[in-house]
Amino acid sequence: MRPGILFVVVGPSGAGKDTLMDGARRVLVQGERFGFARRLITRPADAGGEDHEAIDEAGFAALAAAGGLLVSWQAHGLHYGLRASLRDELAAGRHIVANGSRGVLETLAGAVPRLIIINVTASPETLARRLASRGRETADDIAARLARKPPQWPDGIETITVSNDGTVEEGIEHFLAAIDAATRRLSLKPVPIDGWRDSIAYLPRDSVIGVADFDGPGKVDVAGPIAADGTRRSIRARVNVVEAGWLLEPHEIGLSREAFAQLGLSEGSEITLTRTPPQHSRDALRAKIQGAELGAADYAMLLRDIVEGRYPEGEISAFLVAATRSLSDAEVAALASVRAGFSTPLRWDEPIVVDKHSMGGIPGSRITLIVAPIVAAHGLAMPKTSSRAITSAAGTADAMEVLARVDLTEDDVRRTVAQARACIAWNGRLNHSAVDDVMNAITRPLGIDSNRWSVASIISKKLTAGSTHVVVDLPYGRRAKLHSEAEARELGALFESVGRSVGLQVEAVATCGAGPIGRGIGPALEVRDVLWVLEGDAQAPADLREKALDFAGRILAWDPAIGSAVAGRARAAELLASGAARAALDGIVAAQGRRDIVAKPAALSHTMRATRAGRISEIDGWRIAGIARRAGAPFDKSAGIDLLRAVGDDVTAGEGLFTIHAAAAPDLEAAVALAAADEGFVLG
Numbered sequence: 001m002r003p004g005i006l007f008v009v010v011g012p013s014g015a016g017k018d019t020l021m022d023g024a025r026r027v028l029v030q031g032e033r034f035g036f037a038r039r040l041i042t043r044p045a046d047a048g049g050e051d052h053e054a055i056d057e058a059g060f061a062a063l064a065a066a067g068g069l070l071v072s073w074q075a076h077g078l079h080y081g082l083r084a085s086l087r088d089e090l091a092a093g094r095h096i097v098a099n100g101s102r103g104v105l106e107t108l109a110g111a112v113p114r115l116i117i118i119n120v121t122a123s124p125e126t127l128a129r130r131l132a133s134r135g136r137e138t139a140d141d142i143a144a145r146l147a148r149k150p151p152q153w154p155d156g157i158e159t160i161t162v163s164n165d166g167t168v169e170e171g172i173e174h175f176l177a178a179i180d181a182a183t184r185r186l187s188l189k190p191v192p193i194d195g196w197r198d199s200i201a202y203l204p205r206d207s208v209i210g211v212a213d214f215d216g217p218g219k220v221d222v223a224g225p226i227a228a229d230g231t232r233r234s235i236r237a238r239v240n241v242v243e244a245g246w247l248l249e250p251h252e253i254g255l256s257r258e259a260f261a262q263l264g265l266s267e268g269s270e271i272t273l274t275r276t277p278p279q280h281s282r283d284a285l286r287a288k289i290q291g292a293e294l295g296a297a298d299y300a301m302l303l304r305d306i307v308e309g310r311y312p313e314g315e316i317s318a319f320l321v322a323a324t325r326s327l328s329d330a331e332v333a334a335l336a337s338v339r340a341g342f343s344t345p346l347r348w349d350e351p352i353v354v355d356k357h358s359m360g361g362i363p364g365s366r367i368t369l370i371v372a373p374i375v376a377a378h379g380l381a382m383p384k385t386s387s388r389a390i391t392s393a394a395g396t397a398d399a400m401e402v403l404a405r406v407d408l409t410e411d412d413v414r415r416t417v418a419q420a421r422a423c424i425a426w427n428g429r430l431n432h433s434a435v436d437d438v439m440n441a442i443t444r445p446l447g448i449d450s451n452r453w454s455v456a457s458i459i460s461k462k463l464t465a466g467s468t469h470v471v472v473d474l475p476y477g478r479r480a481k482l483h484s485e486a487e488a489r490e491l492g493a494l495f496e497s498v499g500r501s502v503g504l505q506v507e508a509v510a511t512c513g514a515g516p517i518g519r520g521i522g523p524a525l526e527v528r529d530v531l532w533v534l535e536g537d538a539q540a541p542a543d544l545r546e547k548a549l550d551f552a553g554r555i556l557a558w559d560p561a562i563g564s565a566v567a568g569r570a571r572a573a574e575l576l577a578s579g580a581a582r583a584a585l586d587g588i589v590a591a592q593g594r595r596d597i598v599a600k601p602a603a604l605s606h607t608m609r610a611t612r613a614g615r616i617s618e619i620d621g622w623r624i625a626g627i628a629r630r631a632g633a634p635f636d637k638s639a640g641i642d643l644l645r646a647v648g649d650d651v652t653a654g655e656g657l658f659t660i661h662a663a664a665a666p667d668l669e670a671a672v673a674l675a676a677a678d679e680g681f682v683l684g
Contacts, residue, residue, distance in 0.1 A: 002187065002251040003113040004033075004090040007179060008100035011120035013145065014130035016164045016171060018050055020120060021097060023172035024179065028097070033183070035089055037098035040069075042079040050099060070111055073104045087112065095183055106154045116182055117159040118175070126165050158225075181272070184209040186253040188224075188260075188269040195256035201237040201273070202254035206244035209273060214239045219309045221274040222255070224265045235263045236308055277310040285315065289322045296334035303338060324450035329494060333501040335456035336463070340502070346410065346466035348417075350381045353466055354555050357458055358473035359451075359491075360392065361481040363621045363628070364643070365473075365517035366526040368396045368424060370533055370548035370576075373584035375555050376422035377575045382555075383417050385427035385465050393628035393640055394523045397426040402527045402637050403585075405593035412592070420587035427461065451482070451491050459498050459506075469505045469558045471551055475513030479620050485510050507554060511547070515619040515647045518544035522633035522640015524599040525661065534582040543646075549573055599637035602661040604668050607644070608675050610651045614683030619647055623680030624658070631662040631671035638663050645681075657681050 011017040021036070028034035038053045040063070045054035055063070060079045064072055072081035086096055090112055100108070100117075109115045122130070124146050131142045153159050160178045164171035186209065191202055201222055203211050214220050223234035237259050248254050253271050255263060265271075277285075284298040294302070306316055327335070356371055368384060375382045386396030386406075397406045406426040408416065416423040462470050472495050475481075476488040492508030499506030518529040518541040532540035533548065553569030556562045562571055575581045624641055632639030642659040645651055657679060662668035 002093060002249070004093050004095040005114045005116055005182060006086070006090060006108065006112045007095065007097045007116050007118050007182070008105065008108060009097065009118045009120060010100055010102050010105075010151075012122075012127060012150075014127040015120040015122045016130070016168075017099065017120040019168060020162070020164060020171050020175040021099065023168065024097065024175050027172075027176060028179070033093075033095060034179075035094050035096050037082055037086055037096050039099060040079075040081040040083065071104045071107050073101050075101060090114075095179070097179070102151050102153070105157060109154065109157050115157060117153055117157055118178060119153070119159055119161045120164050120171075120175070121161055122164050184273070186271045186273060187249075187251055188263075188265055188267060188271045189248060189252045189254045190260040190267055191247065191254035191256055193256050195258050197258075198256075199235055199237040199259035199262060200256040201239050201259065202242050202248060202256075203239055204244050204246075204248040204250055204252070205241055206250045207248075207253075208250045211239075211241050214273060222253070222259075222263065223272045223274065224263065225270050233263055233265055235259055236310070238309075277305040281305045281310070285311070285319050289318050291322065291326050293326075293328050293331060294334070295330075296338055299331075299334050299338045300341065303342070307342065320453075323453060327450070327452040327456075329497060332452050332456045332494060333498045335453070336459040336498055337502050339456060339460035340463040343460075343464040345464045346383065346413070348381060348383070348466045351468075352380055352558055353468045354380050354382050354558065355384060355462055355465060355467040355470045356382075356473070356551060356555065357462070357470060359454070359475060359481055361479075361621065362475045362477075362513045363393060363516040363521045363625045364519065364526055364529070364544070365475070365547070366394070366396065366399050366520075366530055367473075367517070367544065367548040367551055369399060369527070369530040369585070370544070370581070371552045371555065372422045372424055373534065373581040373588065374548070374552040374572045374575050376420055376588060377580040377584040378556055378559070378571060379421060380555070380559060381417055382422040383413055383465055383467075384422060384424045385413075385461070386424060387427055389634040391625070393521045393625045393633040394526055395634065396424065397428075398523045398634040398637070399526045399530070400424040401426075401595075402523050402599045403595055404589040405595075408592060416588065416591040419591040420584065422584070422588055423592060424588065425592070427465075452494065455491070455494055455498055459495070459502060459504065462499075462504060463502060467504065469555070470499065470507075471554050472506060472508040473551065474508055474510045476510055477513035477515075478618070479622055480513035482510075482513070505558070509551070509554065513621075516621050516624060516643060517541070517547060519643045520601075520640060521624055521628045521643065522601075522631070522661070523637040524601050525640040525642055527599075528601065534576070534585060535579075536577065545576075549576065601640070601642065602632075602636070602638035602663040604663065604665060605659050605661050606668055606672050607656045607659045608672075608679050610653055610655050610657055610681070610683065612683065613650075613652045615650050616645055616647050616681055617684035618682040619643075620678075620680035620682070623678060627660065627671050627675045627680070630667070630674050631660050632664070632667045636663050636667070639667065651683070 009017050009021055025036050040055050041052040042055060042057050042060050063069055068084050069081040070084045070086050082098055089096055127146060128142055131137060162174050162178050205211060219236045219238050221234055222237050223232050226232045281301050284294055284302050288294055356368060372382050372384050388397045389395040400406050408425040413423050413425055474488040474492050476485050482488045488510035492510060495508040496506045520526040520529045529541055529544055533545045549569055549572050552572035554565050556568035556571050557565045562568050628640045639662050644656045644658055660671045662671060
């Protein structure tokens with residue numbers, strides 16, 4: 001049986017400790033866990049003041065001589081004491097609350113197993129008002145009393161301060177909360193169970209703290225005592241409940257092998273268990289679910305609790321659904337800033353650091369591999385970080401990986417930009433977002449998507465990359481993520497305003513996304529198109545070349561020596577035609593780490609042909625990307641689709657529409673079967 005705690009209540013006159021004790025007594029004595037000690041005092045029982053046990057001086061002296069007192073002291077010409085029988089109650093696990101004296105605290109600490117001081121305080125103004133209302137002291141007496149230095153409590157004895165400046169009800173509530181928190185501490189015990197990567201806390205079903213509030217899918221904070229320097233060791237753990245009387249006593253908490261080692265406290269240490277998330281965080285989450293607008297402080301608290309595993313997936317899902325429905329412009333800006341705080345930003349000694357981003361959804365639009373070399377050839381710094389494909393046939397990082405390493409470290413990025421003025425790296429290793437890890441695990445299976453949420457995510461990553469100027473491509477079309485030009489322009493305005501709010505210069509451009517850009521769909525095929533453009537090959541897709549020049553021109557316009565998009569485009573065309581951009585790509589590839597073998601389009605192929613004559617009015621990019629993925633892209637760099645016709649072309653029956661490339665026959669057969677069901681070409 002774990003011994004109970006002796007709570008000794010102290011405080012200056014006027015603090016209201018007797019009032020708080022009376023209020024707490026009415027609540028706590030209803031059970032068996034608590035008792036309130038009556039002090040022995042050598043004054044009559046009807047003398048007023050506290051409810052005490054009256055005793056004469058001879059009886060007091062005899063009791064003390066017989067060892068019947070736990071502790072005794074003198075004050076105001078009277079003898080005070082606490083009966084030694086309190087030891088038995090404490091040994092039986094009962095907690096005792098006693099009105100004490102600071103002069104005997106050290107003696108008490110040596111006489112009982114567990115002692116906690118509850119120091120009831122109030123502001124000087126409150127103390128003065130209460131003392132004056134008693135009418136026992138003059139104003140000068142009260143002023144002299146308040147001028148005394150507050151007492152210094154003995155070292156090594158835990159002290160809990162309870163402020164009693166408010167109403168009586170508030171003071172009693174704080175007093176009860178302090179006692180309850182102290183009695184719910186648990187004794188640490190290592191459990192020889194391997195939790196692998198999960199930190200697990202074990203509670204017995206008959207735990208003194210009750211398990212209903214802690215059992216479930218969320219995590220709890222397991223914290224040790226506060227150290228002398230004010231710090232405390234803590235971990236976050238998942239709770240498992242074990243049957244009573246088997247592994248743990250009611251006052252114990254067990255930690256799995258890894259969790260115990262991580263916490264780093266000795267067996268038997270006193271542990272506090274806290275429900276997570278804290279109430280103010282849960283209040284913010286509920287407010288958002290109900291459609292309220294949250295501020296940056298709310299989002300910082302909420303996202304940290306989500307990332308640290310304090311919420312179960314069901315509550316995160318509800319929050320994300322609510323966020324997709326109602327995010328104000330101010331909230332998007334707050335989210336961008338908060339999300340950036342979860343990563344360590346890159347810092348550049350450059351006046352202008354440029355970047356480009358696309359909302360995506362358009363197959364083959366691999367203009368970054370052309371834009372970055374043009375910008376590098378001009379001399380601006382462009383540390384481009386890009387994603388891998390999620391639902392498409394290739395992401396920018398997948399395509400660049402055909403030529404060079406993309407899993408760069410921060411040092412690699414700095415070295416590459418110093419040598420080649422640009423890089424094209426995978427963002428998963430650089431500005432990896434812990435927020436996205438948690439959110440994507442929920443949003444992708446549920447199909448939850450929000451353009452406004454995406455703006456916050458994208459802007460935060462640009463901040464992390466150290467960018468100062470960003471151009472954003474917003475393709476729109478019936479099959480694109482953005483369905484109309486008006487929707488693209490509205491989102492562009494949000495990008496630009498959020499960028500301004502966090503110190504970024506953003507230019508958002510609505511572009512036509514009626515069909516794929518270029519011919520190749522898949523890493524190697526898209527790189528082939530890029531090299532054709534950079535090398536001035538006659539086979540180079542004109543739409544890919546023109547879009548790349550347009551965006552490169554907008555970026556170069558930020559150079560004060562250029563000054564306008566028109567001049568920027570002319571400069572970009574010059575760098576492309578001269579071969580400077582092609583040489584710049586070689587420099588980037590060399591600095592990042594050239595691939596020994598560059599992937600080529602796969603040898604196995606099948607051409608899909610038009611079943612009738614007509615004019616191509618639309619190409620469904622999502623369908624085309626799905627066929628390319630079935631062929632093996634992007635994991636197989638050589639797989640994909642080579643478009644033979646574009647929107648607006650006239651075709652005859654039997655004429656080739658596109659060629660599917662695959663490295664393995666089963667992949668080719670599967671892709672052909674998918675294309676036969678719907679090849680994605682609409683003939684008018």
